[in-house]
Amino acid sequence: MVNYDAVVIGAxxxxxxxxxxxxxxxxxxxxxxxxxxxxGFATSFRRGRFEFEAxxxxxxxxxxxxxxxDVRVLFDELGVTDKIEWLQxxxxxxxxxxxxxxxxxxxxxxxxxxxxxxSYVPGSRKSMERFFTLAENIHAAQAYSNSVNGNTDSKxxxxxxxxxxxxxxxxxxxxxKAIGMPKKARDILNAYWCYLGAHCDDLSFIHYASMxxxxxxxxxxxxxxxxxxxxxxxxxxxxxxxxEIWFNTEAVRIITDEKDGGxxxxxxxxxxxxxxxxxxxxxxxxxxxxxxxxxxxxxxxRALNARKFAGRGFTMFLGxxxxxxxxxxxxxxxxxxxTMDTVKQYEIMKNIDTNTVQATVxxxxxxxxxxxxxxxMMYFTTLxxxxxxxxxxxxxxxxxxxxxxxxxxxRFEKDTGAKIYDSIEEISVATPMTYARYCGHPEGVIYGxxxxxxDGLTPRLLMMKEDYITRGLRFAGGYSMxxxxxxxxxxSGDISGRQTVGDIKKEG
Amino acid sequence: MDYRFKxxxxxxxxxxxxKKLVPNRRxxxxxxxxxxxxxxxxxNDTAAVLHPGPQKAVLSEIIRQTADTKTYTxxxxxxxxxxxxxxxxxxxxxxxxxxxxxxxxxxxxxxxLREKKLSVxxxxxxxxxxxxxxxxxxxxxxxxxxxxxxxxxxxIRDSFHVVGIAGGSGIxxxxxxxxxxxxxSEDFDLTLIYGARTLKDIAFADKLKALTxxxxxFVCVLSDEKQEGFEHGFITADIIxxxxxxxxxxxxxxxxxxxxxxxxxxxESLGITGKRVRKEANCIGNRDVKPxxxxxxxxxxxxxxxxxxxxxxxxxTAMERxxxxxxxxxxxxxxxxxxxxxxxxxxxxxGIDKRRLADSKFSYIHPCCSYPDSxxxxxxxxx
Numbered sequence: 001m002v003n004y005d006a007v008v009i010g011a012x013x014x015x016x017x018x019x020x021x022x023x024x025x026x027x028x029x030x031x032x033x034x035x036x037x038x039x040g041f042a043t044s045f046r047r048g049r050f051e052f053e054a055x056x057x058x059x060x061x062x063x064x065x066x067x068x069x070d071v072r073v074l075f076d077e078l079g080v081t082d083k084i085e086w087l088q089x090x091x092x093x094x095x096x097x098x099x100x101x102x103x104x105x106x107x108x109x110x111x112x113x114x115x116x117x118x119s120y121v122p123g124s125r126k127s128m129e130r131f132f133t134l135a136e137n138i139h140a141a142q143a144y145s146n147s148v149n150g151n152t153d154s155k156x157x158x159x160x161x162x163x164x165x166x167x168x169x170x171x172x173x174x175x176x177k178a179i180g181m182p183k184k185a186r187d188i189l190n191a192y193w194c195y196l197g198a199h200c201d202d203l204s205f206i207h208y209a210s211m212x213x214x215x216x217x218x219x220x221x222x223x224x225x226x227x228x229x230x231x232x233x234x235x236x237x238x239x240x241x242x243x244e245i246w247f248n249t250e251a252v253r254i255i256t257d258e259k260d261g262g263x264x265x266x267x268x269x270x271x272x273x274x275x276x277x278x279x280x281x282x283x284x285x286x287x288x289x290x291x292x293x294x295x296x297x298x299x300x301x302r303a304l305n306a307r308k309f310a311g312r313g314f315t316m317f318l319g320x321x322x323x324x325x326x327x328x329x330x331x332x333x334x335x336x337x338x339t340m341d342t343v344k345q346y347e348i349m350k351n352i353d354t355n356t357v358q359a360t361v362x363x364x365x366x367x368x369x370x371x372x373x374x375x376x377m378m379y380f381t382t383l384x385x386x387x388x389x390x391x392x393x394x395x396x397x398x399x400x401x402x403x404x405x406x407x408x409x410x411r412f413e414k415d416t417g418a419k420i421y422d423s424i425e426e427i428s429v430a431t432p433m434t435y436a437r438y439c440g441h442p443e444g445v446i447y448g449x450x451x452x453x454x455d456g457l458t459p460r461l462l463m464m465k466e467d468y469i470t471r472g473l474r475f476a477g478g479y480s481m482x483x484x485x486x487x488x489x490x491x492s493g494d495i496s497g498r499q500t501v502g503d504i505k506k507e508g
Numbered sequence: 509m510d511y512r513f514k515x516x517x518x519x520x521x522x523x524x525x526x527k528k529l530v531p532n533r534r535x536x537x538x539x540x541x542x543x544x545x546x547x548x549x550x551x552n553d554t555a556a557v558l559h560p561g562p563q564k565a566v567l568s569e570i571i572r573q574t575a576d577t578k579t580y581t582x583x584x585x586x587x588x589x590x591x592x593x594x595x596x597x598x599x600x601x602x603x604x605x606x607x608x609x610x611x612x613x614x615x616x617x618x619x620x621l622r623e624k625k626l627s628v629x630x631x632x633x634x635x636x637x638x639x640x641x642x643x644x645x646x647x648x649x650x651x652x653x654x655x656x657x658x659x660x661x662x663x664i665r666d667s668f669h670v671v672g673i674a675g676g677s678g679i680x681x682x683x684x685x686x687x688x689x690x691x692x693s694e695d696f697d698l699t700l701i702y703g704a705r706t707l708k709d710i711a712f713a714d715k716l717k718a719l720t721x722x723x724x725x726f727v728c729v730l731s732d733e734k735q736e737g738f739e740h741g742f743i744t745a746d747i748i749x750x751x752x753x754x755x756x757x758x759x760x761x762x763x764x765x766x767x768x769x770x771x772x773x774x775x776e777s778l779g780i781t782g783k784r785v786r787k788e789a790n791c792i793g794n795r796d797v798k799p800x801x802x803x804x805x806x807x808x809x810x811x812x813x814x815x816x817x818x819x820x821x822x823x824x825t826a827m828e829r830x831x832x833x834x835x836x837x838x839x840x841x842x843x844x845x846x847x848x849x850x851x852x853x854x855x856x857x858x859g860i861d862k863r864r865l866a867d868s869k870f871s872y873i874h875p876c877c878s879y880p881d882s883x884x885x886x887x888x889x890x891x
Contacts, residue, residue, distance in 0.1 A: 002810070030810075036835060036847055036889045044864050046842065047658065051864055133511045158523065166513045169525035178515040225866040232870040239849075246809045247847075247889035248835055270890075290545035298542050306540030312551070321783055390550030394557040394589040394621060395693065402663045409664070425783035427665045437555040444551045459533040466534070 004030045005504055006278035007266045009251045012040025012439070013489035014476025014496070015282030016234035020078045021497025022280070023241035027504055031238065032268065034250035039231030040282070040439055040477070041446065042486065047426040049372050050319035053379060054430075055446075056227040057195075057333065057361050058089045058220030060211060060487045069218035070146075071487045074494055079240075083233035089220040089366045094331040095191035096415045099339035104188045105331065108219045117185055127181035131189070134175070135213035137163035138206050150461060164206065168458050172200035172208045173342075187340035194335065194359055195485065197311040197383055197447040199342035204456030207483070214487075222366060227486075254279060254288065254473070256295045262471025278503060280496050282477040286442050293470070300469045307455060310447030310484065311349075311383025312432040316405045319426030324364045324376040328418040332365035334358070336415050350386035352404055356411040358382050375425070380408045387443050389432040397433065405429045448478035457483055464495075474500055557621065558655075560586045562599070565626070565652040567644055573711035576632040577677060578641060579614060582652055584624040590617050590655030592688035593681040593760075593788075597653035597837055598628060602639055605831045606891065609636045610791065610838055612680040612762070613655065614712075616687035617694075626652065629711060631677035634793070656837050659762065659788040661685070661696045666758040667784070671751070672700040673743055673771055675763020676709070681788065682762065683712050686719045686726075699725045699751050703743050703767065705732040727751050743767070745774040755779060762788040789840035792858045792877045794820045805851075805885040806832060817884065823855065823875035833891035834875070841877030846888075848875055853884025 006022050008015045011033035022029045037043060041055040063069035068076075075081040092113070094105040104120050106113060114128045141161035145152050157165055167175050172193070176186045190200050192212060200208070223229040235245055253267040257277075266274045281288050289300050320327060336358045339345050349355045364376040371377045392400045409421055432444020439446075449455060460467070460481045467481070468474065474496040478484030482492040516522050565582035572578050580598075590596075590613065599608035611628035613620075620626045632641040659681055661670055672682045679702055688694035704710045707730065716726045729739040729747060739747055748759075748771075759775050761768055768787050775785055797820050804817040804826055817826035824846055827834045837845040842862045850871040855878040863874060875888070 036845055044866070046844070046862055046864060130511050130513075134513055163511075163513045165526045166515070166519065166522040169522070169529055170515065174515065175513070179513070225864070225869060228864050229866040229869070232866045232872070236870055244810060249809060249890055286545055291547050296545075299538075301545060302540035302542055303537040304540065304545055305543065306537050387550065390554075392554065394554050394587075395618065397554065397558060397589065398591060398693075399695075405664055421664075424665045427662055432551045433555040433558055436549070436552040437559045440552075442546070442549045442552065444555075454533050454536050456529075459529040462530050463533060 001273050001275050003275040004028050005276065006280060006500055007032065007251070007274055007276045008280045008282060009266065010040065010282030010477065011035075011038040011231075011235065011245060012282045012477050013042050013486060014478075014480065014493035015040075015280065016231065016238065017074070017078065017490050017493030018280040018282065018476045018497035018500070019238050019243055020234065020241065021494055022501055023238065023243045025498065025501030025504070027501060029238075029243045030274065031243065031245040032249045032251050032266070033245060033247050034440070035438065036247045037228075037231070038235040038245065038247075039228060042227035042231045044226035044228040045428070047317070047319060047428055049375070050377055050426050051226060052317040052319070052377060052428065053226040053363060055315065056222065056486055057359060057381070058222060060220060060485065061214040061218055062086070062221035063218035064088070067218060069214055071490055074490060078234070078237060080230075080233045080237050083236060084229050085224040086221050087224055087367050089222060089332055091332065092215060092220075093191055093333045093335055095188060095335045095337070097187065097337040097340045098415070099341070100184070100187055102184070102187055102340065106188065106191075108216055110216055113216050117188060120188060121182050121185040124182050124185035127179050127185060130179040131176070131181065131209065132213070134163050134167055134179070135209040137161060138167070138210050139213050142210060145461070150464060167205050167209075170205050171453060172203045172205050175205040190340060190342060191335045193342050194357065194383060196451060197484070198451040199346040201343050202453045203451050204458060207451060207457040224367060252292065253294065254292045256293065256470070260471055261295055261297070263473050277507065278472045278500050280474050280476050280493075280500055282475075282493070283439070284441050284445070284448075284479050285475055287440055288473070297469055303467070303469075307449040308452055309443055309445045310450035311385055312387070312389060312444040313430065313435045313446035314382045314384065314404060314432065315430045316380040316408050317426075317428045317430075318378045318380075318420065318424055319371065320376050320378065320420055320423040321374070321425040322376070322423045323374055324362050327376065327420050327423060329362045329365070329376065329378070329416070329420070332362060334360040334412070334416065336360065336411060346385050349383060350388060352384065352388050352392075352400065355382055355384060356407050358408055358411060360412055378420070380412065382408070383447065384432065389444060401429050401431055404431070446478070447484040448480070451483055472503065557587050557589050560588050560654065562651050562653050565650050567646055567648045567650060568625070570644065570646060573629060574709055577629060577711050579627050579629045580640065580644065581615070581625055581627040582650065584620065584626055584652065587622070587624050588620040588626065588655060590620065591660035592617055592685040592694050593660035594655040594657045595681075596626065596628065596655055599651040599653070602636075605828055606833050607636050607828050608651070608653070608836060610656070612659075612684070612788070614680045614683045616684060616691055618691050629677065629680045629683070653837065656843060657788070659760065659786065661694060661758075661760070663695065665783065666696070666786075667756050669697045669699070669752070669754070669757040671748060671757045671759050672698055673748075673759060673761045673763070673767075674700065674702045675767040676704065677711070678761075678763030678767075678788070679711055680762070683716065686716060686724050689723045690719050690721070697723050699727075699757070701727050701729060701743055701747065701751060703729045703731065703763070706730060707733065707735050707738070725751065743771050743774065745777045748774060749778060758784050758786065760786045765790060789838060789842055791839040792822060792841060795856075795858065795879050796820070802880045803883040804880065807887045808832060808834065809890050817880045819880055821879070822858070823873070823878050823880055823884070823886070826880070827875065827888070832888075834888050835891045836876050839876045841874050844874060846874050846876045847872055848889065849887040851885035851887060854881040855879060855884065856881055
């Protein structure tokens with residue numbers, strides 16, 4: 001039987017980073033991936049003369065060499081930054097909401113952002129300054145927490161990072177109201193909420209403010225060759241460090257040690273067994289504890305049953321045979337909402353027939369050369385906040401998919417005035433079924449466990465120790481302690497990889 | 509700016525709330541139900557019908573269509589649903605080598621879903637097809653792969669009216685489409701123009717005729733003989749114009765490259781170009797060079813193999829010939845399923861490079877469309 005110090009299950013963003021961390025820590029590592037390429041959601045695909053980005057809208061917290069974000073720092077440490085060609089996204093976002101008749105385009109840069117907000121919402125300046133002060137404090141507190149590996153001193157937290165602690169238990173809406181931000185400014189500022197997938201009565205202020213702060217101060221980045229470039233760079237690094245990745249290799253069972261109930265091995269689909277005492281699972285804990293582990297502690301079952309699945313993914317990819325100029329697509333990144341009442345919006349997003357909300361990207365507006373001259377590429381993403389796709393039978397699947405795609409296009413044309421329908425040369429649509437198939441996530445969930453009021457970023461980080469239930473089993477990716485999103489998934493791999501190095505060292 | 513956040517009347521209450529984050533979450537987690545986690549989910553179950561993965565399939569019927577074409581019907585293990593026009597791979601072990609080929613499905617989507625039956629129609633040409641033709645018999649077991657490929661009607665992208673242009677065994681996906689239109693699993697108007705050499709070379713003639721109606725029209729163009737009720741010659745602009753009736757249509761072509769070239773020009777003269785012309789890709793065959801033998805080192809799932817590769821054959825063929833279990837689907841360079849890491853060596857890609865940009869940057873190749881130009885070393889996924 002082959003034997004490794006650690007097995008990483010799943011070569012998604014979290015798994016790839018965890019593997020590099022393990023290798024850097026001296027461990028013998030194998031990554032098993034059921035798909036034929038690395039990256040999980042971080043990939044690309046070709047259709048005709050287009051190469052579509054599969055999921056990345058804009059990488060948060062990367063920055064530039066001069067103004068590096070935490071993801072860049074991590075990538076530097078992993079040794080992959082220079083393997084990738086980066087470009088910067090030109091502006092933060094354009095948000096259009098029907099109910100409020102809102103149409104605002106926001107820039108990167110704190111000063112520019114506050115100024116622009118003041119032009120849309122006179123009198124908002126003071127509250128926006130407060131917001132960025134809080135966000136800066138939060139960012140500093142997070143840096144402190146990372147520097148001590150989460151073992152923070154509560155006295156230091158209260159004395160130096162008081163605003164982190166004081167805002168820490170509140171939702172986005174609770175804090176923004178408390179700092180006296182006018183409603184319209186809140187509406188504009190909350191535009192990013194769909195990136196985190198919980199409405200702003202649930203979503204932790206710390207989490208949201210920290211993301212907004214990183215976007216606005218560091219800008220957003222994108223690899224030129226789509227996220228596939230990042231995934232291949234990470235895979236390349238794993239091989240350089242002596243690690244192995246086996247593709248088309250599905251792990252189906254995780255076996256435990258009779259003595260302590262901890263990890264003792266991984267069984268592959270073809271029956272091959274790998275002996276190991278450490279697994280980093282870059283997949284859903286619901287799948288791991290639901291059907292892979294041979295012994296399942298009740299504590300884990302209760303904890304998982306208590307949690308709520310976040311959004312189920314839907315993305316439509318369009319290759320258009322006219323340029324963005326010709327079609328009237330002005331911006332890189334659009335958020336189209338029915339209402340900025342995020343609680344109400346969340347409800348509307350539960351059903352296939354009612355959900356037309358979208359985060360839509362025209363990559364050519366950041367990278368004109370991404371498709372041939374005289375063409376452009378777009379991708380439209382939404383989340384379904386219930387299991388409505390579970391009601392769709394196989395025989396109705398293709399027509400339902402087409403219906404959902406059609407309403408996304410109509411919505412975009414109506415809200416932005418662009419005309420795209422007749423110029424569609426290539427179209428591909430990914431639904432919850434696609435994500436379920438591709439990454440095995442239950443119900444086609446792409447955002448892991450929802451950031452409910454009680455299950456937000458801060459308590460998850462504070463409880464990492466007690467969430468570690470089965471000896472030798474740690475999680476990375478969107479379901480884990482950093483929640484979902486590219487940067488979060490990379491950080492989760494960093495954390496779980498380093499923790500596993502520690503576990504291995506302790507065993508001697 | 510110095511700013512101290514306070515929400516409660518007394519600031520310490522904000523701090524207390526923070527302290528409760530952990531006990532509060534702990535309580536929620538402990539109060540979760542102890543019932544077993546679900547083993548299946550509805551969306552995932554449906555996904556498994558759309559993409560069942562490679563499955564065992566028993567050959568249940570063989571029907572001869574023409575002198576060199578047969579239809580093979582398989583009983584599937586699990587139901588499948590697909591877009592009419594897509595292909596599946598059929599895999600078998602021949603003399604110790606695991607060989608598979610993509611074949612367009614010739615049966616209807618609902619037949620695969622409801623009766624778990626799926627047919628492919630194969631023309632005797634090439635290694636695997638020839639083997640099937642001579643050796644396969646009812647009761648034999650095969651492995652049938654996922655429905656794949658982009659050769660199908662898209663209601664958003666394409667015109668409602670499709671002019672299908674089939675050459676020879678390129679009729680197969682259109683036969684599936686005609687049935688799909690009839691049974692309602694696809695919704696478009698199909699005018700099928702089928703080019704064949706003689707009356708005897710036409711597959712499914714009676715069946716296609718029986719399917720004609722409001723949404724499906726069918727015309728045969730014979731190049732090598734004149735027959736009453738059939739067009740004679742090649743598929744020209746005049747013939748397309750005559751049967752298409754209007755110029756609002758999408759042309760979908762499946763047949764040999766020579767036909768694509770000829771009909772492509774005819775379509776162009778009618779103003780049908782760009783997004784309105786869709787072609788099914790053909791498998792890549794041998795290249796016309798003097799065969800030279802190279803050494804090929806292959807690593808699959810931690811095992812290493814040393815095999816021979818011929819310069820006139822694709823790297824995929826070399827690996828299959830050597831009995832290695834390697835992935836393949838389209839065999840036309842486009843689907844990327846055989847995506848493999850090139851450690852060292854030189855190669856030539858047949859036709860257009862359809863890889864992702866980062867693949868060439870990080871030296872990944874598609875063995876199905878690459879010929880070796882030197883000794884090579886590859887890391888290949890499990891097949």
